[in-house]
Amino acid sequence: MAGSRPVSAWTLFLSLLVLIGCIVVPGLTVKHENFKTCAQSGFCKRNRALADDASAQGTSWSSPYELDSSTLQFKDGQLTGILIKTTTANEKLRLPITVSFLESGSARVIVDEEKRMKGDIEIRHNSKVNKKRYDETEKWVLMGGLEASKSAALNAEAEAGFTKVQYGPGDKFQAIIRHAPFEVEFQRDGQTHVQLNHQGLLNMEHWRPKVDKEGDNDSGEDESTWWEESFGGNTDSKPRGPESVGIDVTFPGYSHVFGIPEHADSLSLRETRGGPGNHENPYRMYNSDVFEYELNSPMTLYGAIPFMQAHRKNSTVGVFWLNAAETWVDIVKKPASSNPLSLSGSSKTNTQTHWFSEAGRIDLFVFLGPSPQEISKTYGQLTGYTQLPQHFAIAYHQCRWNYITDEDVKDVDAKFDKYQIPYDVIWLDLDYTDDRKYFTWDPLTFPNPKGMQEKLDESERKLVVLIDPHIKNKDDYYVSKELNSKGLAVQNKDGDVYDGWCWPGSSHWVDCFNPAAFTWWNSLHKYDKFQGSLSNLFIWNDMNEPSVFNGPETTMPKDNIHYGDWEHRDIHNVNGITLVNATYQALLERKKGEVRRPFILTRSYYAGAQRMSAMWTGDNQATWDHLAISLPMVLTNGIAGFPFAGADVGGFFHNPDKELLSRWYQAGIWYPFFRAHAHIDTRRREPYLISEPHRTIISQAIRLRYQLLPAWYTAFHEASINGTPIVRPQYYEFPDDEEGFAIDDQLYLGNTGLLAKPVVTENTFTTDIYISDGEKYYDYFDYTVYQGAGKKHTVPAPEDKIPLLIQGGHVIPRRDRPRRSSALMRWDPYTLILTLNKNGEADGTLYVDDGETFDYERGGYIHRQFQFRDSILSSEDLGTKGPKTAEYLKTMAGVTVERVVVVDPPKAWKDKSTVTVIEDGAKTASTSSLEYFEQQGSKASYAVVKSPNVGIGKSWRIEF
Numbered sequence: 015m016a017g018s019r020p021v022s023a024w025t026l027f028l029s030l031l032v033l034i035g036c037i038v039v040p041g042l043t044v045k046h047e048n049f050k051t052c053a054q055s056g057f058c059k060r061n062r063a064l065a066d067d068a069s070a071q072g073t074s075w076s077s078p079y080e081l082d083s084s085t086l087q088f089k090d091g092q093l094t095g096i097l098i099k100t101t102t103a104n105e106k107l108r109l110p111i112t113v114s115f116l117e118s119g120s121a122r123v124i125v126d127e128e129k130r131m132k133g134d135i136e137i138r139h140n141s142k143v144n145k146k147r148y149d150e151t152e153k154w155v156l157m158g159g160l161e162a163s164k165s166a167a168l169n170a171e172a173e174a175g176f177t178k179v180q181y182g183p184g185d186k187f188q189a190i191i192r193h194a195p196f197e198v199e200f201q202r203d204g205q206t207h208v209q210l211n212h213q214g215l216l217n218m219e220h221w222r223p224k225v226d227k228e229g230d231n232d233s234g235e236d237e238s239t240w241w242e243e244s245f246g247g248n249t250d251s252k253p254r255g256p257e258s259v260g261i262d263v264t265f266p267g268y269s270h271v272f273g274i275p276e277h278a279d280s281l282s283l284r285e286t287r288g289g290p291g292n293h294e295n296p297y298r299m300y301n302s303d304v305f306e307y308e309l310n311s312p313m314t315l316y317g318a319i320p321f322m323q324a325h326r327k328n329s330t331v332g333v334f335w336l337n338a339a340e341t342w343v344d345i346v347k348k349p350a351s352s353n354p355l356s357l358s359g360s361s362k363t364n365t366q367t368h369w370f371s372e373a374g375r376i377d378l379f380v381f382l383g384p385s386p387q388e389i390s391k392t393y394g395q396l397t398g399y400t401q402l403p404q405h406f407a408i409a410y411h412q413c414r415w416n417y418i419t420d421e422d423v424k425d426v427d428a429k430f431d432k433y434q435i436p437y438d439v440i441w442l443d444l445d446y447t448d449d450r451k452y453f454t455w456d457p458l459t460f461p462n463p464k465g466m467q468e469k470l471d472e473s474e475r476k477l478v479v480l481i482d483p484h485i486k487n488k489d490d491y492y493v494s495k496e497l498n499s500k501g502l503a504v505q506n507k508d509g510d511v512y513d514g515w516c517w518p519g520s521s522h523w524v525d526c527f528n529p530a531a532f533t534w535w536n537s538l539h540k541y542d543k544f545q546g547s548l549s550n551l552f553i554w555n556d557m558n559e560p561s562v563f564n565g566p567e568t569t570m571p572k573d574n575i576h577y578g579d580w581e582h583r584d585i586h587n588v589n590g591i592t593l594v595n596a597t598y599q600a601l602l603e604r605k606k607g608e609v610r611r612p613f614i615l616t617r618s619y620y621a622g623a624q625r626m627s628a629m630w631t632g633d634n635q636a637t638w639d640h641l642a643i644s645l646p647m648v649l650t651n652g653i654a655g656f657p658f659a660g661a662d663v664g665g666f667f668h669n670p671d672k673e674l675l676s677r678w679y680q681a682g683i684w685y686p687f688f689r690a691h692a693h694i695d696t697r698r699r700e701p702y703l704i705s706e707p708h709r710t711i712i713s714q715a716i717r718l719r720y721q722l723l724p725a726w727y728t729a730f731h732e733a734s735i736n737g738t739p740i741v742r743p744q745y746y747e748f749p750d751d752e753e754g755f756a757i758d759d760q761l762y763l764g765n766t767g768l769l770a771k772p773v774v775t776e777n778t779f780t781t782d783i784y785i786s787d788g789e790k791y792y793d794y795f796d797y798t799v800y801q802g803a804g805k806k807h808t809v810p811a812p813e814d815k816i817p818l819l820i821q822g823g824h825v826i827p828r829r830d831r832p833r834r835s836s837a838l839m840r841w842d843p844y845t846l847i848l849t850l851n852k853n854g855e856a857d858g859t860l861y862v863d864d865g866e867t868f869d870y871e872r873g874g875y876i877h878r879q880f881q882f883r884d885s886i887l888s889s890e891d892l893g894t895k896g897p898k899t900a901e902y903l904k905t906m907a908g909v910t911v912e913r914v915v916v917v918d919p920p921k922a923w924k925d926k927s928t929v930t931v932i933e934d935g936a937k938t939a940s941t942s943s944l945e946y947f948e949q950q951g952s953k954a955s956y957a958v959v960k961s962p963n964v965g966i967g968k969s970w971r972i973e974f
């Protein structure tokens with residue numbers, strides 16, 4: 015063989031080693047051949063080709079879309095008109111456009127196709143599918159924030175060919191709409207932040223009849239993927255032909271973009287047009303059951319939220335692409351100097367993004383910030399905020415596939431108690447059912463489900479069971495019979511019940527787009543229907559992408575038909591949340607008069623899912639890399655408005671060694687959704703089974719989560735009213751520190767000032783924590799001080815230690831008495847930890863309610879503001895009162911603050927031995943003891959107020 019070299023014995027030996035390695039530890043990688051790359055997806059290829067064309071033509075490229083000025087009207091905060099697309103054959107197509115300016119400060123651009131709105135098209139293959147472009151995504155996703163701006167007004171000084179609209183808070187925003195070629199520029203304070211169609215990539219593939227061509231009458235366009243498209247042995251019949259929509263969105267002066275989950279990738283999104291460190295494919299959003307997913311990849315995963323934040327020093331803006339069809343996003347970063355509009359901002363980069371979906375309308379929201387908090391708030395007004403979960407849901411969840419009998423469940427429950435490890439929820443995967451028929455119990459292994467739930471209830475623990483949307487196709491299964499007799503299943507392209515393969519074998523899928531299916535699904539969850547279920551049972555909706563083992567890309571064919579004659583293509587990405595929606599309603603209605611907050615875990619999601627559920631990152635692996643990627647994945651979800659997120663602690667596939675498992679628990683306590691889970695083929699790994707010292711390390715981690723539950727619940731509450739992430743990345747907390755923008759391996763818990771940096775690499779016993787500001791940061795456990803802005807600080811991280819700092823200036827509420835479950839901590843007293851900032855001040859909040867009902871909506875809660883100023887710690891009421899306030903306060907009357915710890919107090923306190931305590935309503939002031947603990951070296955001293963015993967729901971002052 016030309017050029018071949020003699021093979022040395024050493025090379026042979028090495029090759030043998032590699033071979034053995036491959037046999038012993040099979041490498042797990044995704045089956046790429048099961049999922050499309052952009053080049054294998056017709057509309058992705060076409061939209062990219064358009065971008066390539068535009069870029070090749072440079073300044074001579076002109077978008078073929080223009081606004082017909084004569085059609086424009088502005089009324090009630092809304093600009094309407096007709097956009098004209100001129101085709102290569104010089105046809106003029108009419109595309110109605112609406113630009114709405116909303117009271118919330120966001121703007122919405124909708125473009126539809128007139129012919130399709132009128133139903134003036136023909137559908138191929140005698141298909142009954144809807145002729146319109148899908149316009150109902152908002153029905154599932156939006157829940158408010160659409161009120162038209164009252165102050166939005168046309169700017170009379172616009173030059174000819176332009177329309178300008180002033181809007182937003184203080185009229186600081188302006189949309190400049192150029193008619194020909196069509197472009198929209200969004201300005202804040204006179205500076206451009208977002209540009210639509212600046213690159214000229216607007217594309218609405220209009221409806222056209224299929225012409226069977228004879229001979230060489232080619233139009234010059236590549237029609238190879240227009241009419242039928244095959245992949246992996248499946249052919250998509252595309253009865254409406256090509257119909258994709260796309261547009262470019264440029265963020266001038268912005269070098270970081272975040273969001274658009276779900277991808278196993280960094281927080282700061284990468285470029286996608288190749289080159290070192292970049293992706294080759296766009297970020298894809300097409301909810302899928304991606305088996306053994308790979309890391310650092312733009313491949314699609316189980317959920318999709320097409321919401322992106324762009325960030326530069328002191329400015330955040332965002333866009334939300336409301337489209338439920340398969341979507342891809344290309345990202346390219348260009349030097350800002352190449353842009354004539356070069357900005358004075360610090361970033362010299364323009365980030366150009368290109369969004370395209372296979373079907374539906376263009377429906378795009380633009381947010382102009384300027385802070386990440388404002389973006390979260392405005393976006394949340396549209397899609398809703400995180401539902402305040404039941405309190406148990408934010409504690410520790412113990413899951414595996416599968417706890418095999420009801421006795422097994424009781425045994426696990428007892429062992430947690432024996433080893434004094436708190437937990438709140440135990441989970442049953444798939445195999446609790448009778449032959450994978452949901453809403454049933456295996457009579458041999460779960461003969462006494464009620465007894466099991468009653469046992470759990472003794473410690474106020476809960477049970478979560480898995481209910482999937484595929485229904486076993488079996489005549490003697492009542493759920494299947496009802497599904498089919500009522501005609502509530504998804505249909506195939508010919509209008510027959512769609513039959514696919516999933517866990518139970520041949521299955522049918524409930525079509526929750528159908529209101530009747532919704533009602534029926536509710537009925538299945540009632541206690542008399544789902545027999546054996548008690549009120550401490552909650553639901554896990556898995557496989558709802560939907561996962562179909564024998565379907566194209568492991569999901570449903572796109573030409574399947576849903577209620578309303580919509581194609582699966584139109585609705586794919588919201589399919590999962592329709593099930594969650596129905597389950598949510600079902601849990602609300604299990605029994606008349608029993609109204610509690612539902613808890614649902616969903617694998618598939620879309621924007622809006624945060625109102626109803628928690629999510630997790632699906633089938634990860636027990637490797638260090640998977641542990642590491644879980645942090646940016648959870649952070650990204652928070653940025654995209656769905657912060658109740660977590661990853662399988664320990665890794666789903668394979669067996670973690672003790673070090674990895676312990677580190678995973680130490681990281682997992684920082685996931686808002688904290689659940690251990692494992693594949694059926696893995697060894698049992700409940701924390702009490704792990705030998706020492708790791709059992710203690712894991713127990714301590716879980717206990718830390720329980721200790722901080724008051725701070726967690728407060729952060730959840732904030733998310734539920736402001737949309738803020740529960741755990742936050744560096745840029746979100748320090749939006750003006752450019753060094754921190756790409757950091758995604760450390761996180762802040764709400765606004766508590768707690769900064770955690772979990773160890774995610776093997777054999778690592780120190781870690782570097784980046785600090786943005788000049789405040790002192792204190793080690794959570796021993797108060798070692800770290801100070802110095804804009805640099806990394808090395809923090810010890812032996813195996814039993816979680817690197818965790820507290821920024822100076824905070825009051826952190828916690829509960830220090832270990833209990834079996836979080837519910838049993840309900841009446842426990844609080845400890846307040848204070849760290850003082852440079853001015854000797856501290857602030858913090860606490861939110862508490864019954865953790866179960868909706869009474870909080872009627873004032874049944876405590877919301878306190880703690881302040882430390884001029885040597886006085888005070889607690890003031892933050893809540894608005896309601897009819898349930900007095901009743902709730904009464905139940906909490908005996909709950910007090912049992913300890914106050916002040917870290918790094920003034921030296922003068924050494925000589926003090928008491929503080930004065932003044933509680934509102936008390937006849938006299940009292941005193942409590944103050945003890946000063948001097949520490950040496952880099953460790954800060956601290957002082958402890960013992961038993962001030964002030965009521966947690968009361969106003970009070972402690973004077974030092």
Ligand code: NOJ
Nearest residue numbers: 415443444480556632633
């Ligand atoms: C897939 C889920 O991702 C996994 O967590 C679960 O254990 C299996 N389905 C079995 O139900």
